[in-house]
Amino acid sequence: MNPIRLLIADDHPVVRDGLSGMFAADPGFEVLGEASDGAEAVRLAQALRPDVILMDLRMPGTDGLAAITELAKLKVAARVLVLTTYDTDSYVLPAIEAGATGYLLKDAPRDELLRAVRAAAEGQSVLSPAVASRLMTRMRTPDAGPLSQRELEVLELVAAGTTNREAAAKLFISEATVKTHLLNIYGKLGVSDRAAAVAEGFKRGLLGKSGT
Structure with missing residues:
Protein backbone atom coordinates (compact mmCIF):
# COMPACT_ATOMS: atom_id res chain seq x y z
CA MET A 1 0.00 0.00 0.00
CA ASN A 2 1.39 3.39 -1.03
CA PRO A 3 2.07 5.95 1.73
CA ILE A 4 -0.24 8.97 2.04
CA ARG A 5 1.54 11.91 0.44
CA LEU A 6 1.45 15.08 2.56
CA LEU A 7 2.02 18.80 2.13
CA ILE A 8 2.31 20.85 5.33
CA ALA A 9 1.39 24.55 5.28
CA ASP A 10 2.12 26.63 8.39
CA ASP A 11 3.95 29.90 8.91
CA HIS A 12 5.77 28.67 12.04
CA PRO A 13 8.96 26.67 11.23
CA VAL A 14 8.82 24.85 14.58
CA VAL A 15 5.29 23.61 13.84
CA ARG A 16 6.27 22.50 10.33
CA ASP A 17 9.34 20.68 11.66
CA GLY A 18 7.33 18.96 14.38
CA LEU A 19 4.61 17.79 12.00
CA SER A 20 7.13 16.69 9.36
CA GLY A 21 9.09 14.68 11.91
CA MET A 22 5.96 13.05 13.30
CA PHE A 23 4.66 11.94 9.90
CA ALA A 24 8.09 11.02 8.51
CA ALA A 25 8.52 8.59 11.42
CA ASP A 26 5.45 6.64 10.26
CA PRO A 27 5.93 4.52 7.12
CA GLY A 28 2.30 5.12 6.19
CA PHE A 29 3.06 8.73 5.31
CA GLU A 30 5.41 10.65 3.03
CA VAL A 31 5.99 14.39 3.51
CA LEU A 32 6.45 15.90 0.04
CA GLY A 33 7.04 19.47 1.06
CA GLU A 34 6.37 22.39 3.37
CA ALA A 35 4.85 25.82 2.73
CA SER A 36 5.06 28.95 4.89
CA ASP A 37 1.99 30.71 3.46
CA GLY A 38 -1.12 30.04 1.40
CA ALA A 39 0.31 31.11 -1.95
CA GLU A 40 3.27 28.74 -1.58
CA ALA A 41 0.86 25.98 -0.51
CA VAL A 42 -1.13 26.42 -3.73
CA ARG A 43 2.04 26.37 -5.87
CA LEU A 44 3.42 23.27 -4.17
CA ALA A 45 0.07 21.50 -4.28
CA GLN A 46 -0.04 21.94 -8.05
CA ALA A 47 3.57 20.83 -8.47
CA LEU A 48 3.73 17.94 -5.98
CA ARG A 49 0.12 16.63 -6.14
CA PRO A 50 -0.17 15.52 -2.49
CA ASP A 51 -3.05 13.39 -1.23
CA VAL A 52 -3.65 15.60 1.82
CA ILE A 53 -2.69 19.17 2.69
CA LEU A 54 -2.41 20.10 6.37
CA MET A 55 -3.39 23.77 6.26
CA ASP A 56 -3.01 26.41 8.94
CA LEU A 57 -5.53 29.27 8.62
CA ARG A 58 -3.72 32.33 10.00
CA MET A 59 -0.69 32.92 7.81
CA PRO A 60 0.84 36.18 6.50
CA GLY A 61 0.05 37.23 2.95
CA THR A 62 -2.26 34.61 1.48
CA ASP A 63 -4.00 32.95 4.42
CA GLY A 64 -5.25 29.39 4.64
CA LEU A 65 -8.86 30.24 3.76
CA ALA A 66 -7.82 32.03 0.57
CA ALA A 67 -5.58 29.07 -0.30
CA ILE A 68 -8.43 26.56 0.20
CA THR A 69 -10.66 28.68 -2.04
CA GLU A 70 -7.97 28.89 -4.73
CA LEU A 71 -7.27 25.14 -4.59
CA ALA A 72 -10.98 24.46 -5.17
CA LYS A 73 -11.05 26.85 -8.15
CA LEU A 74 -8.00 25.15 -9.64
CA LYS A 75 -9.63 21.73 -9.08
CA VAL A 76 -6.60 20.45 -7.15
CA ALA A 77 -7.54 16.94 -6.07
CA ALA A 78 -5.77 17.03 -2.70
CA ARG A 79 -7.93 16.88 0.43
CA VAL A 80 -7.42 19.85 2.73
CA LEU A 81 -7.34 19.21 6.47
CA VAL A 82 -7.32 22.44 8.46
CA LEU A 83 -5.01 22.29 11.49
CA THR A 84 -5.31 25.43 13.57
CA THR A 85 -5.71 26.84 17.08
CA TYR A 86 -9.00 28.59 16.25
CA ASP A 87 -12.40 26.94 16.68
CA THR A 88 -14.79 29.91 16.40
CA ASP A 89 -17.61 30.04 13.84
CA SER A 90 -15.83 32.82 11.97
CA TYR A 91 -13.03 30.37 11.13
CA VAL A 92 -14.73 26.95 11.05
CA LEU A 93 -17.71 27.63 8.79
CA PRO A 94 -15.87 29.61 6.07
CA ALA A 95 -13.14 26.94 5.88
CA ILE A 96 -15.68 24.14 5.45
CA GLU A 97 -17.70 26.19 2.96
CA ALA A 98 -14.53 26.87 0.97
CA GLY A 99 -13.98 23.12 0.57
CA ALA A 100 -11.93 21.85 3.51
CA THR A 101 -12.43 18.12 4.11
CA GLY A 102 -11.76 18.42 7.84
CA TYR A 103 -10.97 20.74 10.70
CA LEU A 104 -8.72 19.83 13.63
CA LEU A 105 -7.21 21.82 16.44
CA LYS A 106 -3.46 21.84 17.06
CA ASP A 107 -3.89 20.36 20.51
CA ALA A 108 -5.19 17.11 18.97
CA PRO A 109 -3.33 14.00 20.22
CA ARG A 110 -0.86 12.43 17.79
CA ASP A 111 -2.98 9.31 17.18
CA GLU A 112 -6.06 11.42 16.47
CA LEU A 113 -4.13 13.48 13.94
CA LEU A 114 -2.78 10.39 12.18
CA ARG A 115 -6.28 8.88 12.00
CA ALA A 116 -7.69 12.16 10.71
CA VAL A 117 -5.18 12.36 7.87
CA ARG A 118 -5.90 8.76 6.88
CA ALA A 119 -9.64 9.47 6.90
CA ALA A 120 -9.19 12.68 4.91
CA ALA A 121 -7.13 10.81 2.31
CA GLU A 122 -10.12 8.51 1.83
CA GLY A 123 -12.42 11.49 1.35
CA GLN A 124 -14.08 11.30 4.74
CA SER A 125 -15.11 14.45 6.57
CA VAL A 126 -13.08 14.89 9.77
CA LEU A 127 -13.94 17.29 12.60
CA SER A 128 -12.38 17.64 16.05
CA PRO A 129 -14.91 16.96 18.84
CA ALA A 130 -14.96 20.65 19.82
CA VAL A 131 -15.62 21.76 16.25
CA ALA A 132 -18.26 19.05 15.68
CA SER A 133 -20.06 20.15 18.84
CA ARG A 134 -19.98 23.77 17.71
CA LEU A 135 -21.39 22.87 14.29
CA MET A 136 -24.15 20.74 15.80
CA THR A 137 -25.14 23.64 18.04
CA ARG A 138 -25.15 25.91 15.01
CA MET A 139 -27.38 23.45 13.13
CA ARG A 140 -29.81 23.22 16.05
CA THR A 141 -30.02 26.98 16.46
CA PRO A 142 -29.58 28.15 12.88
CA ASP A 143 -29.44 31.70 11.68
CA ALA A 144 -32.94 32.49 10.46
CA GLY A 145 -31.58 35.06 8.03
CA PRO A 146 -31.62 34.85 4.22
CA LEU A 147 -29.86 32.10 2.34
CA SER A 148 -26.30 32.88 1.32
Whole structure:
Protein backbone atom coordinates (compact mmCIF):
# COMPACT_ATOMS: atom_id res chain seq x y z
CA MET A 1 0.00 0.00 0.00
CA ASN A 2 1.39 3.39 -1.03
CA PRO A 3 2.07 5.95 1.73
CA ILE A 4 -0.24 8.97 2.04
CA ARG A 5 1.54 11.91 0.44
CA LEU A 6 1.45 15.08 2.56
CA LEU A 7 2.02 18.80 2.13
CA ILE A 8 2.31 20.85 5.33
CA ALA A 9 1.39 24.55 5.28
CA ASP A 10 2.12 26.63 8.39
CA ASP A 11 3.95 29.90 8.91
CA HIS A 12 5.77 28.67 12.04
CA PRO A 13 8.96 26.67 11.23
CA VAL A 14 8.82 24.85 14.58
CA VAL A 15 5.29 23.61 13.84
CA ARG A 16 6.27 22.50 10.33
CA ASP A 17 9.34 20.68 11.66
CA GLY A 18 7.33 18.96 14.38
CA LEU A 19 4.61 17.79 12.00
CA SER A 20 7.13 16.69 9.36
CA GLY A 21 9.09 14.68 11.91
CA MET A 22 5.96 13.05 13.30
CA PHE A 23 4.66 11.94 9.90
CA ALA A 24 8.09 11.02 8.51
CA ALA A 25 8.52 8.59 11.42
CA ASP A 26 5.45 6.64 10.26
CA PRO A 27 5.93 4.52 7.12
CA GLY A 28 2.30 5.12 6.19
CA PHE A 29 3.06 8.73 5.31
CA GLU A 30 5.41 10.65 3.03
CA VAL A 31 5.99 14.39 3.51
CA LEU A 32 6.45 15.90 0.04
CA GLY A 33 7.04 19.47 1.06
CA GLU A 34 6.37 22.39 3.37
CA ALA A 35 4.85 25.82 2.73
CA SER A 36 5.06 28.95 4.89
CA ASP A 37 1.99 30.71 3.46
CA GLY A 38 -1.12 30.04 1.40
CA ALA A 39 0.31 31.11 -1.95
CA GLU A 40 3.27 28.74 -1.58
CA ALA A 41 0.86 25.98 -0.51
CA VAL A 42 -1.13 26.42 -3.73
CA ARG A 43 2.04 26.37 -5.87
CA LEU A 44 3.42 23.27 -4.17
CA ALA A 45 0.07 21.50 -4.28
CA GLN A 46 -0.04 21.94 -8.05
CA ALA A 47 3.57 20.83 -8.47
CA LEU A 48 3.73 17.94 -5.98
CA ARG A 49 0.12 16.63 -6.14
CA PRO A 50 -0.17 15.52 -2.49
CA ASP A 51 -3.05 13.39 -1.23
CA VAL A 52 -3.65 15.60 1.82
CA ILE A 53 -2.69 19.17 2.69
CA LEU A 54 -2.41 20.10 6.37
CA MET A 55 -3.39 23.77 6.26
CA ASP A 56 -3.01 26.41 8.94
CA LEU A 57 -5.53 29.27 8.62
CA ARG A 58 -3.72 32.33 10.00
CA MET A 59 -0.69 32.92 7.81
CA PRO A 60 0.84 36.18 6.50
CA GLY A 61 0.05 37.23 2.95
CA THR A 62 -2.26 34.61 1.48
CA ASP A 63 -4.00 32.95 4.42
CA GLY A 64 -5.25 29.39 4.64
CA LEU A 65 -8.86 30.24 3.76
CA ALA A 66 -7.82 32.03 0.57
CA ALA A 67 -5.58 29.07 -0.30
CA ILE A 68 -8.43 26.56 0.20
CA THR A 69 -10.66 28.68 -2.04
CA GLU A 70 -7.97 28.89 -4.73
CA LEU A 71 -7.27 25.14 -4.59
CA ALA A 72 -10.98 24.46 -5.17
CA LYS A 73 -11.05 26.85 -8.15
CA LEU A 74 -8.00 25.15 -9.64
CA LYS A 75 -9.63 21.73 -9.08
CA VAL A 76 -6.60 20.45 -7.15
CA ALA A 77 -7.54 16.94 -6.07
CA ALA A 78 -5.77 17.03 -2.70
CA ARG A 79 -7.93 16.88 0.43
CA VAL A 80 -7.42 19.85 2.73
CA LEU A 81 -7.34 19.21 6.47
CA VAL A 82 -7.32 22.44 8.46
CA LEU A 83 -5.01 22.29 11.49
CA THR A 84 -5.31 25.43 13.57
CA THR A 85 -5.71 26.84 17.08
CA TYR A 86 -9.00 28.59 16.25
CA ASP A 87 -12.40 26.94 16.68
CA THR A 88 -14.79 29.91 16.40
CA ASP A 89 -17.61 30.04 13.84
CA SER A 90 -15.83 32.82 11.97
CA TYR A 91 -13.03 30.37 11.13
CA VAL A 92 -14.73 26.95 11.05
CA LEU A 93 -17.71 27.63 8.79
CA PRO A 94 -15.87 29.61 6.07
CA ALA A 95 -13.14 26.94 5.88
CA ILE A 96 -15.68 24.14 5.45
CA GLU A 97 -17.70 26.19 2.96
CA ALA A 98 -14.53 26.87 0.97
CA GLY A 99 -13.98 23.12 0.57
CA ALA A 100 -11.93 21.85 3.51
CA THR A 101 -12.43 18.12 4.11
CA GLY A 102 -11.76 18.42 7.84
CA TYR A 103 -10.97 20.74 10.70
CA LEU A 104 -8.72 19.83 13.63
CA LEU A 105 -7.21 21.82 16.44
CA LYS A 106 -3.46 21.84 17.06
CA ASP A 107 -3.89 20.36 20.51
CA ALA A 108 -5.19 17.11 18.97
CA PRO A 109 -3.33 14.00 20.22
CA ARG A 110 -0.86 12.43 17.79
CA ASP A 111 -2.98 9.31 17.18
CA GLU A 112 -6.06 11.42 16.47
CA LEU A 113 -4.13 13.48 13.94
CA LEU A 114 -2.78 10.39 12.18
CA ARG A 115 -6.28 8.88 12.00
CA ALA A 116 -7.69 12.16 10.71
CA VAL A 117 -5.18 12.36 7.87
CA ARG A 118 -5.90 8.76 6.88
CA ALA A 119 -9.64 9.47 6.90
CA ALA A 120 -9.19 12.68 4.91
CA ALA A 121 -7.13 10.81 2.31
CA GLU A 122 -10.12 8.51 1.83
CA GLY A 123 -12.42 11.49 1.35
CA GLN A 124 -14.08 11.30 4.74
CA SER A 125 -15.11 14.45 6.57
CA VAL A 126 -13.08 14.89 9.77
CA LEU A 127 -13.94 17.29 12.60
CA SER A 128 -12.38 17.64 16.05
CA PRO A 129 -14.91 16.96 18.84
CA ALA A 130 -14.96 20.65 19.82
CA VAL A 131 -15.62 21.76 16.25
CA ALA A 132 -18.26 19.05 15.68
CA SER A 133 -20.06 20.15 18.84
CA ARG A 134 -19.98 23.77 17.71
CA LEU A 135 -21.39 22.87 14.29
CA MET A 136 -24.15 20.74 15.80
CA THR A 137 -25.14 23.64 18.04
CA ARG A 138 -25.15 25.91 15.01
CA MET A 139 -27.38 23.45 13.13
CA ARG A 140 -29.81 23.22 16.05
CA THR A 141 -30.02 26.98 16.46
CA PRO A 142 -29.58 28.15 12.88
CA ASP A 143 -29.44 31.70 11.68
CA ALA A 144 -32.94 32.49 10.46
CA GLY A 145 -31.58 35.06 8.03
CA PRO A 146 -31.62 34.85 4.22
CA LEU A 147 -29.86 32.10 2.34
CA SER A 148 -26.30 32.88 1.32
CA GLN A 149 -25.37 32.95 -2.37
CA ARG A 150 -23.76 29.50 -2.08
CA GLU A 151 -26.81 28.12 -0.25
CA LEU A 152 -29.03 29.42 -3.05
CA GLU A 153 -26.78 27.71 -5.60
CA VAL A 154 -27.07 24.43 -3.70
CA LEU A 155 -30.85 24.78 -3.43
CA GLU A 156 -31.14 25.47 -7.17
CA LEU A 157 -29.11 22.35 -7.96
CA VAL A 158 -31.26 20.27 -5.59
CA ALA A 159 -34.37 21.64 -7.31
CA ALA A 160 -32.87 20.56 -10.63
CA GLY A 161 -32.59 17.01 -9.32
CA THR A 162 -28.83 16.77 -8.80
CA THR A 163 -27.37 14.49 -6.15
CA ASN A 164 -25.04 15.76 -3.44
CA ARG A 165 -22.10 14.28 -5.34
CA GLU A 166 -23.12 16.01 -8.58
CA ALA A 167 -23.71 19.32 -6.77
CA ALA A 168 -20.26 19.06 -5.18
CA ALA A 169 -18.65 18.52 -8.59
CA LYS A 170 -20.49 21.46 -10.15
CA LEU A 171 -19.57 23.84 -7.32
CA PHE A 172 -16.00 22.54 -6.85
CA ILE A 173 -16.57 21.75 -3.17
CA SER A 174 -16.63 18.51 -1.19
CA GLU A 175 -19.75 16.38 -0.79
CA ALA A 176 -19.49 16.96 2.97
CA THR A 177 -19.64 20.71 2.35
CA VAL A 178 -22.82 20.27 0.28
CA LYS A 179 -24.38 18.39 3.19
CA THR A 180 -23.42 21.21 5.56
CA HIS A 181 -25.07 23.75 3.24
CA LEU A 182 -28.20 21.59 3.07
CA LEU A 183 -28.42 21.47 6.86
CA ASN A 184 -28.15 25.26 6.96
CA ILE A 185 -30.84 25.56 4.28
CA TYR A 186 -33.19 23.23 6.16
CA GLY A 187 -32.72 25.25 9.33
CA LYS A 188 -33.28 28.62 7.66
CA LEU A 189 -36.35 27.43 5.76
CA GLY A 190 -37.78 25.48 8.69
CA VAL A 191 -37.91 22.16 6.81
CA SER A 192 -36.41 18.71 7.32
CA ASP A 193 -35.76 17.26 3.85
CA ARG A 194 -34.81 18.09 0.26
CA ALA A 195 -38.32 18.00 -1.20
CA ALA A 196 -39.67 20.32 1.47
CA ALA A 197 -36.72 22.68 0.98
CA VAL A 198 -37.42 22.91 -2.77
CA ALA A 199 -41.14 23.46 -2.17
CA GLU A 200 -40.42 26.17 0.39
CA GLY A 201 -37.86 27.72 -1.97
CA PHE A 202 -40.48 28.09 -4.71
CA LYS A 203 -43.03 29.35 -2.18
CA ARG A 204 -40.66 32.11 -1.04
CA GLY A 205 -39.67 33.03 -4.57
CA LEU A 206 -36.08 31.88 -4.08
CA LEU A 207 -36.23 29.51 -7.05
CA GLY A 208 -37.23 30.05 -10.66
CA LYS A 209 -35.58 33.47 -11.00
CA SER A 210 -32.80 32.21 -13.25
CA GLY A 211 -34.66 29.55 -15.15
CA THR A 212 -34.02 26.84 -12.59
